Amino acid sequence: MRIGLVVDSACDLPLKYLQANDIHILPITVRIGEELRVDHRDEAETLAFLHSHVAERGAEAETTPFTVEQTTALFLDRLVIDYDHVFCLTITKERSGVYENTQQASFAILNGYKERRAAAGIVTPFAMRVIDTQNLFAAAGVGAVEAVRLRNAGEGVGKIRARLENLALHTHGYMVPRDLYYLRARARKKGDRSVSLFSAALGSALDIKPVLRCYRGHTSPAAKLKGFEPAVEKLFAFTAERVRAGLMTPTLSLSYGGELAEMRALPGYDALREVCAEHNVEVFESIMSLTGMVNVGKGAVVVGFAAENAPVFEG
Structure with a gap:
């Protein structure tokens, strides 16, 4: 049986990996003012956006999943x-309409595929399954990597x-944002009041950074730490401990809202990579999608892994 894999463009995995494993992308459209871009996970285009004046108005962006049609x-x-x-595989339905649109489209697809396959000389049935990864960005890529592994194993x-x-x-999934003001502006644009003005102002004044956790579709602050780099270092150390304790899949996914060289220079990164190498855990690093970057701001770090009974990061 020929098994295909599809992810939406907010699933952070390296484009070369997606292409090498025939993983198709369900695009998300990003509109800022009069400028419209379709997020195809083109890393060069994403970085160009990051460095352009348009990125300054990213908090005003409208992100729209592909319609049902x-x-x-x-x-x-x-x-x-x-x-x-x-x-x-879609990012969590709690934060995006991708899952709902794809689920609705599946009815029309399953009702209309026979004629298309017959024209191609294929008489066997077609089926599809839409799965909510219940997570975001780099963490949404964990399931996709496992799907590739299972498909390649002939399961x-x-x-x-x-x-x-x-x-x-x-x-x-865990994320450390750099700019709380941006995160608050973006949250207000989407009607999410999880980051208040007072919290943003206080956090920026004191250089307090939240570590946000996404688990089973629910996003909440796991800890608040002083300084971006110390927060990332502690998150990397926490992740290394989870690797040592044993993951459900030999996969760690990282994404960054900018040049990957910047992420690799952060404290704790090298130690985390060493632990992964010692435990045969493959690390996937990618520039955050355009969709992700307009939602959380540039410079954010995201970590994703799968583990049973894992304690919550406390800093």
């Missing part, structure tokens, strides 16, 4: 012919589905 067309034009079963659809759905329940 656009998603239906994407599948019917190609995917229903190239594959027999497709897994579509069947049933086992892959059960594994990915279980993995979503145990995937942990």
